[in-house]
Amino acid sequence: MxxxxxxxxxxxxxxxxxxxxxxxxxxxxxxxxxxxxxxxxxxxxxxxxxxxxxxxxxxxxxxxxxxxxxxxxxxxxxxxxxxxxxxxxxxxxxxxxxxxxxxxxxxxxxxxxxxxxxxxxxxxxxxxxxxxxxxxxxxxxxxxxxxxxxxxxxxxxxxxxxxxxxxxxxxxxxxxxxxxGGLLQGKRVLVTSGPTQEPIDPVRYIANRSSGAQGTALARALVALGAEVVFVTGPADVPPPSGVEVIRVQTAQEMLKAVQAALPVEAAVFAAAVADWRVASASDSKLKKTKEGLPNLEFAENPDILATVSQMKKGRPALVVGFAAETDDVVENAAAKRLRKGCDWIVANDVNHSTGIMGGAENDVTLIMDEGVEDWPRMSKDQVAQKLAQRIAAALT
Missing domain, CATH: 3.40.50.1950 (Flavin prenyltransferase-like)
Structure with a gap:
């Protein structure tokens, strides 16, 4: 070579x-x-x-x-x-x-x-x-x-x-x-990124602190290896990378529809921080303070995008990679999540507030696979992306 x-x-x-x-x-x-x-x-x-x-x-x-x-x-x-x-x-x-x-x-x-x-x-x-x-x-x-x-x-x-x-x-x-430069030439890869926002009313929503930086960096690294990247992103703090097909969504339900529409792909990487719950019936009007007290919000469970794709009977990507943001027993919880969802790899990271990872410039990840567990040193999110992209290329070629 x-x-x-x-x-x-x-x-x-x-x-x-x-x-x-x-x-x-x-x-x-x-x-x-x-x-x-x-x-x-x-x-x-x-x-x-x-x-x-x-x-x-x-x-x-x-x-x-x-x-x-x-x-x-x-x-x-x-x-x-x-x-x-x-x-x-x-x-x-x-x-x-x-x-x-x-x-x-x-x-x-x-x-x-x-x-x-x-x-x-x-x-x-x-x-x-x-x-x-x-x-x-x-x-x-x-x-x-x-x-x-x-x-x-x-x-x-x-x-x-x-x-x-x-x-x-x-x-x-x-x-x-x-x-x-072309290890992934001709390969179509799906990447999800950013948070989702689940509306409560026209001005309020449920979200999380994800900036979308890691998913964006990963999409950029995959493009550099020649991949055709479909980039499904929630409302992120960082702009999408150049050279990708950008699909913007807001909610978990919208993200699932966009993911399903993007299939088939050779690999799917779910870096988005998808909200687990949504308000069952979001109000069409702004909720007002009343003498009756706090509003009664009923919650519904959001679709499990990672599990949906991982467990597909037909058209499943050859490689499905999930992310697990944990605050306690990081590796144990992430390993259990991989088995429960049915994905091939899980990239686990500790998002306890003290780590500064959620929304920060660096990441400290553990890659969990059938073959074993790899602890990567703390590095920039771009470096994590480049290393993961190379591993994905090796798995697909």
């Missing part, structure tokens, strides 16, 4: 730089041409000779090397690749990228390019979780930078947590996915 693909590999300064040597080897095994760029800090961890020897290519280090500028200027170097990969991407490099700095060869290349860019972050857990890094990560997500990792585990500094650079084979898989 990578035969004749040109990868510009920027190696940042961190202990994880040693993994870049194996990454070069893995990429070349698959036929890729790797042009290495080594930062000054990176050369403290791996030698220029070892990098150049493994790549079989000239190593670039100095922005002001006049010979290099005569042979291949940094503008040309930045645009001659099919993909630019930064591994490891240190907190410093990510900050430069997010803020448009260009004070060395690596940062200048990244600012001067219109080539797709992928980063593999690697840093101390506290640095990864720092608010400045989270802001920079969100900016890079919004700029369309592909992110792989970081993973959770033991670190060279002795701490444990998210911040370890993804393994070389994980990065290779992400590179293959990014360059394929």
């Amino acid at each position: 990578l035969a004749s693909k040109r990868i510009l590999l920027i190696i940042g300064g961190g202990i994880a730089a040693f993994k870049s040597l194996d990454l070069i080897r893995r990429l070349r095994e698959r036929g890729a041409e790797v042009t290495p760029v080594l930062t000054r800090a990176g050369s403290e961890f791996v030698t220029p000779l070892s990098v150049s020897a493994l790549a079989g290519q000239k190593l670039y280090q100095d922005l002001f090397d006049l010979t290099d500028e005569a042979e291949m200027g940094h503008i040309e170097l930045s645009r001659s690749a099919d993909l630019i990969v930064v591994a490891p991407a240190t907190a410093d490099l990510m900050a430069k990228m997010a803020n448009g700095h260009a004070d060395d060869l690596a940062s200048t290349l990244l600012l001067a390019t219109d080539t797709p860019v992928m980063i593999a972050p690697a840093m101390n857990v506290r640095m990864w979780q720092h608010r400045a890094t989270r802001r920079n990560t969100a900016t890079l997500d919004a700029d369309g930078i592909h992110v792989v990792g970081p993973n959770e585990g033991d670190m060279a500094c002795g701490e444990f947590g998210p911040g370890r650079m993804a393994e070389p084979l994980e990065i290779v898989a992400a590179i293959e996915s990014a360059l394929a």
Whole structure:
């Protein structure tokens, strides 16, 4: 898949730089041409000779090397690749990228390019979780930078947590996915997103705090992989992504009708936070305060959209993915929900108020499948979307 693909590999300064040597080897095994760029800090961890020897290519280090500028200027170097990969991407490099700095060869290349860019972050857990890094990560997500990792585990500094650079084979898989661009070409995928609003009267309704950010990010990630996406959304806080067929709804009943009309699809992902109940008989007029006291509202159960599609006898999608927003016993409740609804996967997250996930920019999810349970590190909703989209592509291809 990578035969004749040109990868510009920027190696940042961190202990994880040693993994870049194996990454070069893995990429070349698959036929890729790797042009290495080594930062000054990176050369403290791996030698220029070892990098150049493994790549079989000239190593670039100095922005002001006049010979290099005569042979291949940094503008040309930045645009001659099919993909630019930064591994490891240190907190410093990510900050430069997010803020448009260009004070060395690596940062200048990244600012001067219109080539797709992928980063593999690697840093101390506290640095990864720092608010400045989270802001920079969100900016890079919004700029369309592909992110792989970081993973959770033991670190060279002795701490444990998210911040370890993804393994070389994980990065290779992400590179293959990014360059394929069409893993889901010809596949029709349904995504639901946002909250529903169940009317009480013409001015009041029952809803929840879902922003629709996760469903929107997922639809965008699926489009990037070539999928034809039908995007059924309730009244969300974020605009729908480009490149999708948008169907706007308000209530759970409207969402069910839109979902059924969108079938058949190869995969259906139900990220919407659908209200469980509605007022049985919404008033046509605004309810007024009266001396008689509080209005008597009778509730009715809303249709179970996930179960309806999961349990279809005919025309069921090959893959049905549900979401479970829980506040207690998250994994246990989500696993029970998967069995009860009959879906293939459940993406569980803890929406307790203290987590800041509901309506926030990040997510901390557990993927529950027949094959087992995967705990993913806390990451941006765009990163969750990209990782889930890649898993969906793998399941459908």
